[in-house]
Amino acid sequence: MTLTPRLQTLPPQARSLYDWIIVGGGITGAALGYELTQVGCSVLVVERSPTPANATRYSYGGLANWAGTSPLTRDLCETGMARHRRLSEELEADTQFREIPLVMPIATDADAAAVAADFQTVAQPPQWLSRTEACDLEPLLNPAAISGAFVVTQGQIAPDRLTDAYLQAMGRQGGQVAIATVQALVQRSAQVTGVMTSAGAWYGANVVICAGGWSRQLLKQFGFPMPIYFTHAEMVELPPAGVSLRTMVMTAPLQRPALEMAATAPDRAAAWENPDQELAPPVLDAGAVPFQDGTIRIGQLSRALSHPVAMVAAAASEAAIRQAVEQVLPALGGVPGTWHHCLVAFSRDRLPLIGPVPGVEGLHLFSGFSTPLVVLPTLAQRYARQIAGTPDPWLPQMTPDRLLS
Numbered sequence: 001m002t003l004t005p006r007l008q009t010l011p012p013q014a015r016s017l018y019d020w021i022i023v024g025g026g027i028t029g030a031a032l033g034y035e036l037t038q039v040g041c042s043v044l045v046v047e048r049s050p051t052p053a054n055a056t057r058y059s060y061g062g063l064a065n066w067a068g069t070s071p072l073t074r075d076l077c078e079t080g081m082a083r084h085r086r087l088s089e090e091l092e093a094d095t096q097f098r099e100i101p102l103v104m105p106i107a108t109d110a111d112a113a114a115v116a117a118d119f120q121t122v123a124q125p126p127q128w129l130s131r132t133e134a135c136d137l138e139p140l141l142n143p144a145a146i147s148g149a150f151v152v153t154q155g156q157i158a159p160d161r162l163t164d165a166y167l168q169a170m171g172r173q174g175g176q177v178a179i180a181t182v183q184a185l186v187q188r189s190a191q192v193t194g195v196m197t198s199a200g201a202w203y204g205a206n207v208v209i210c211a212g213g214w215s216r217q218l219l220k221q222f223g224f225p226m227p228i229y230f231t232h233a234e235m236v237e238l239p240p241a242g243v244s245l246r247t248m249v250m251t252a253p254l255q256r257p258a259l260e261m262a263a264t265a266p267d268r269a270a271a272w273e274n275p276d277q278e279l280a281p282p283v284l285d286a287g288a289v290p291f292q293d294g295t296i297r298i299g300q301l302s303r304a305l306s307h308p309v310a311m312v313a314a315a316a317s318e319a320a321i322r323q324a325v326e327q328v329l330p331a332l333g334g335v336p337g338t339w340h341h342c343l344v345a346f347s348r349d350r351l352p353l354i355g356p357v358p359g360v361e362g363l364h365l366f367s368g369f370s371t372p373l374v375v376l377p378t379l380a381q382r383y384a385r386q387i388a389g390t391p392d393p394w395l396p397q398m399t400p401d402r403l404l405s
């Protein structure tokens with residue numbers, strides 16, 4: 001993903017007062033930027049890198065529309081999926097939306113009945129396939145390593161393409177993007193009036209933080225610490241190599257939700273404030289995801305480390321990922337590829353933080369989505385419409401102050 005073609009380094013005389021300044025040009029900032037221009041706001045997205053190595057860039061792009069567990073998440077998944085089906089047309093760019101089986105193999109020593117019980121709470125429970133049926137559906141699976149698999153059809157988009165499409169569409173509606181690192185807020189007493197960046201000051205009536213896993217550190221640096229967290233995620237990208245997956249493969253049960261819960265247990269609060277702390281042991285969710293350009297992403301190691309720039313041992317991580325993936329998909333373990341690392345934001349109740357940051361006027365947060373891709377188009381649209389004056393029935397459940405107690 002490269003932002004270069006659409007970027008302007010705006011000259012100072014072009015620096016007007018924006019209705020909204022968005023910090024972060026990943027998929028959340030891009031979606032919100034587009035929706036805000038849709039309701040008539042003037043918008044500036046400030047992204048620090050022309051080629052962001054962010055969570056959006058390395059994401060699997062899965063739209064887990066089947067996985068809603070409450071009236072709120074079921075509605076958001078349903079409306080989000082409906083919107084994804086139309087987004088290529090609306091944004092006039094191919095988001096590479098498709099529907100594809102998600103195969104969740106169960107290791108021979110894992111408890112398939114417990115996984116099945118967990119799936120009973122979701123909107124569309126995945127179906128059990130025998131070992132033979134699973135290998136017929138995904139011939140790269142290793143029959144010796146699995147007892148069977150759960151399968152469900154889910155959506156997928158190319159996250160960098162969708163981000164690009166949102167930003168281009170935003171640009172056609174007058175929104176602007178600038179490459180600069182936001183270093184501080186501009187404030188007049190208890191009112192935020194802009195951002196100070198590596199390229200100078202930009203002024204706006206509202207500033208919204210869409211910095212993904214960096215949001216926690218940024219808000220703390222600005223003097224408004226918020227209960228938003230991050231994991232360090234590691235994956236390996238395989239270029240087109242003549243090995244093709246028919247499905248998305250993700251071993252079940254997924255480990256990452258338990259890591260997020262353990263890392264935000266009440267007794268971990270103090271550790272987040274200290275550098276170099278490991279909040280919980282790392283987890284590895286072995287999986288492999290194909291994209292329409294022939295690349296495959298394998299992973300995913302997740303670590304809960306308190307510092308966003310903590311060192312991770314790339315070679316050891318890549319070896320661990322390859323070993324875990326090779327167990328399930330032997331043909332993929334040895335395909336050359338490139339290791340990548342990024343931060344992924346999350347909240348302690350798995351709902352995003354959307355709304356004003358308490359204690360100051362004009363500062364907002366739109367982040368903390370664990371698996372945002374299916375719900376993001378809906379939530380960005382609803383938030384923009386609420387800003388434009390249409391109260392939303394769901395958004396009050398997601399305001400940041402719900403987690404401040």
Ligand SMILES: Cc1cc2nc3c(=O)[nH]c(=O)nc-3n(C[C@H](O)[C@H](O)[C@H](O)COP(=O)(O)OP(=O)(O)OC[C@H]3O[C@@H](n4cnc5c(N)ncnc54)[C@H](O)[C@@H]3O)c2cc1C
Nearest residue numbers: 024026027028048054055056059060062182212371372373
């Ligand atoms: C391997 C992997 C697989 C995933 N698979 C899925 C999936 O299948 N489905 C799903 O729903 N989700 C998935 N996710 C999660 C999802 O991709 C991310 O949650 C989402 O992309 C985060 O988007 P974001 O915009 O919040 O953050 P990011 O994409 O991280 O963007 C934040 C941006 O903020 C910028 N920034 C930070 N600080 C500053 C600053 N001071 N000034 C200016 N800019 C700044 C950064 O440069 C960055 O570009 C996956 C994540 C990973 C890593």
